[in-house]
Amino acid sequence: MQAAVTNHTPARGDAFEAELYKTSNKSTCEVEGCGIEIIGNHGGNLQRHIQRRHPELFEKSLQDLQNPNKRPAADGQNTLDSVMVKKPRQVQVALTPETLKEACLELVTVNGRPFSLMEDSGFRKIIDPIQNAMGKNVTINSSNIRDMVSEIAQDEREKLETELSGRLLMLKIDSATCRDRSVLGINVQYSDGKGVVLRTLAVRDLTERHTSEYISSVVMDVLRQYNISLQQVYSVTSDNGANMLKAVSLLSDIQERAVSNEDATCEETEEIGEDVEMVGEDEGSQEEPILQLDSVSHGHVLRSVRCAAHTLQLAVDDSLKQASNIIAKARRVAKRLRSQNVVCVLKRMGHKRAIVDCATRWHSTHDMLQRLLELKTFCEDMAPTIPDLHLSESEREYVSNTVDALKPAKIATKCLQSDQLTAGEFYGIWLKCSLDTEKLASPFARKVAQCIKARQSTLFDNDAFIAAVFLDPRYRLFLTECQTEKAKIHLYRTWEAIQNLEPRNAASGSDVCAAASPTQSHTSSDDEIEHLLMEKERDTSSTQRRPHVSIVSLLDTYSKEARLRRTEDLFQYWARYSVSNPDLYKLAMSVIPLPVTQVSVERAFSSLKFILSPLRSSLNEKVLEDILLVRLNKQYGL
Template identity: 30%
Template sequence: MYMHTYVKFLTRKSVCKVCGMQLSGNHSTNLKRHLHVKHGEIIREFDTEEENKSKVIKKKKITYETSEESILNSIIKIVTTDGKPFMFLDSEGFKEIVDPIYNALGMNPITSRNIMSLVVEREESIKNDIRALVQGKLLSLKIDVATRMDKAILGVNLQMIMSNISKTEIIVKTLGMIQLTYTHTGDYIKEKILEIIEEYGITVDQIFSVTSDNGRNMVKTVKILNDDMEEPFFEDDTEAENWMGKLDEVSLANIHLVRCAAHTLQLCVYDVNKLNKISQQIDICRKLCKTLRTETMSRILIEHNKNIPSLDVVTSWNSTYLMLKQLIELKEFLATKCCINTDIEWDWVETYVEAFKDAYDATIKLQEKHLVYSEFFIIWTELKLQCQNSKNFLKQKLLAQIELRESKLLENTALLSAIYMDPRVNRSLTDYQKYLATQNLKKIAFRLFELKHERRSIKSPSSAYLDDVETVPESIEEPISDKLVKIYFEVDNFDKMYSRLPLNADILQFFSDVKLKSPQLSDLAHVVLATPATQVSVERAFSALHYILSERQSSISSHNLNSLLFVKLNSE
């Protein structure tokens, strides 16, 4: 207060420095009253300053247990799982949080400059675990190619069934997500796949199946992996033709080419949708959805608490189904709006949604992460029966497409083998299909024995002895034919040895029980049942690109992108 006044000692008066007014005496009460009345802003400023001074930041001392490894894991998750740019680690706010932790643990700070070296170390650790996992095993792969921000990425996943005393489960691992720099020919993709699997010590002889879409480059890849040939499989890689037909001309040797089940079902529906009258009706619905998504109509829908219908992607029939389903929900509302002129045949739309509801539900089931191969056949058969029992004319058209493709599906001995080894459905096979399945299963059994003895040949005598104790006592000197007699007999008589199981039975648990009696038969079943029915895990892996390959990290190097994706996908 005295900052704004001074005192004339001779006259015993105080003078305001702001306005010059003289006040009697040198009393703080007079001074304060004057400032309140004449200069309120000064008092308010003074009160604010005093209040701020009185505010003391109260800090709490907290204690929690952590470790350098735990902090390292969390930081790696930030740049992989969360997809944060490296510069986030250099931000002031982040450093204020973690610097005290670094100091307490005696750690070197983790910054944008050293984070990749830590990610690469984690990548190598995960790869070592996978190398141990796949040694001497028959494996199934899933492959696909996707593009984001002008970068083409090849994804390769491994799928297998692992069994121990406590549990039996399907294991899915990402072997590689690598950027492609040349035209996606079958030869080039084959070269990149070999580079990926060789890093884990996996040989072509260990690959039982490859699941992919029906693209010509993927078909050719499996062909040349089988034959190890470099001559062109297709006369003209740019020729537009029906590659579904080409897929059936592939002569399979050791590696089984498996059609993605979800993609196959999508093609069934797609062929129905492209019929002239059906495609015309869908186009009319699509135009209405575009109208409803304009700014004016969107505002009207929002005002009436109505959902704005989605617009479908022509190549994805699921989105078409959902678009029409959402339109039906707006039927009554649109009938009250004379400003919206529609040529919609609502009865047709309702017939369409009813016809493809079961197919949509089947697609959702096929997208489950861990699906044994024979369960695809169960889902497929259930959909077929639903179509057969329906009088819906669109469902009958779908049934025709299902039956057309089913004949092709059941020519695949990998699928026949999985069905045969599943007591829930193996009674549905014909005698000839069972014959094809058993012949293929015997070939697989022979390959398993070859891999097993090849693995033993590089082991120490003690580790080989332990393997014998864990399975069935065998002598390496015995002829292979003698060792296969038992498994061949079990394969031939499998459908007679085990009674039918209900459809809701746990097939993995069933073979866990079988393993106690016949470990070789259980291992054989694990190979064919682990065949991936879909590419779902690869497609989900591609979604991770949106987290890591963003606008803020569009210039990330190919090597760093591969490492970040690999650690992210194998840490989930």
């Protein structure tokens, strides 16, 4: 049976017909005994009418629709059967199994979705048709995706192991607690010649008390996982926590003992003290005495570097202790401004809400005081009604001076967030912060400047930092003569450490060659002349690998070159030495990327909070580490 709609005369002889008259724009149901008029001739309306009022005809229309021998509609008519059942639209999408798996991996790593998403009914409605079309070789479920994350994480570790092999590396470590789980974040940093390269080695679960011995053992375990020798570690940047500083000191002691043992096994020792002895200041000078090259084991370069951002925070906290009373009163005013009745008034008047600070974060204290200054007029107008909003004129002036004094430090802290920050650039940021603060005439500003100067010694009196600034021709002139000589001594030892890494690679390469050609090795062992030549070759290579006085001469020549403008790119400057002076270039690329902050580790902890959501708080520690390794290294460009 067929129902038709015509724009002119209804087709006779049908059991049901609906007529549309142009003049009235209505369709009339011609089913016997019905006669209901429907506005327009929309197929959905006609279908609903038949389905509700004439269910028998509706069922018969469905059957006729499935009958290939159904009679065609008359000319000029639109059959209602064509709108009774809508045929599904088929869409072809260019999607490979690899792309599908990568998308699912990205969901659980970068996007932070739980593995249980793979079993959700809504997701299965999307993924099952795709999975069926690709064949039985493609299976997507929570278990498979978890295994894939582990496989990808292992591939990333293998890539990192190859990438970091034979390099002098800088580490950054920090610990955090999230949802009753303590972790230690470890980042590694180096230069590829074009800029600073940052990688995440691990975000490892801590299962014991955060003692310095335990933290150092976890760091060593992570290094062994990547086949990184402790002799490759140039520096470790951490916060000012006592356990972190002691852990780095333990690592430095281990490196020193290892280097001393290697020196003790050498048959020949090189007398270099007299050749490169540095001349210090006069006896009456107040400068720190010059270190001699033989006072520390040759090749022992591991230094502890304190986080500059954390040190600046401590300096500001020291100064804020002098303003604790006025800050406490300002905090009470801010809390009163956040009460419900006052908030409603502020909102009606178009003002911003007051800010209540977090006592341990001075940035929020600065923002709270600044917002109080913006609400000064409102507080003065409301003070007769709400006495808690009253601040005297002297108190408001002190608040204003505090905000002005903290502004340079706040700007400097934001500048320290950069991932490509070098030691020289940090030196310029810190110096500008100190100078801008000293320019302010208020007593509180002078106190802030004093606290900054008192704390900066822990940053500047560091061999690794001084050496990095020395190799930055934009800021080298800020170093004193004593600091310059200390930098040269440390760079000399660093060059020796770099040279000591090369024999290990060369030896492994020789072993591979020997294994590849046993016949040749057997033949050469029978040749006494060849044997003597091989011994001479080893002796020559050993002599060449040792540090030469020439590296000190190169550093002396470099120190006399003209200053580089601050706007110039440091890595482009050193790229010019890659051909003309490859040794000095190699030394510079090993020292310049010194990390002066641990900001990247704190960003890793932000990812930890994102991944370790309430729905994923019970993640296995191995799975959690794999997810974070993939996620963080994708962000850093691995």
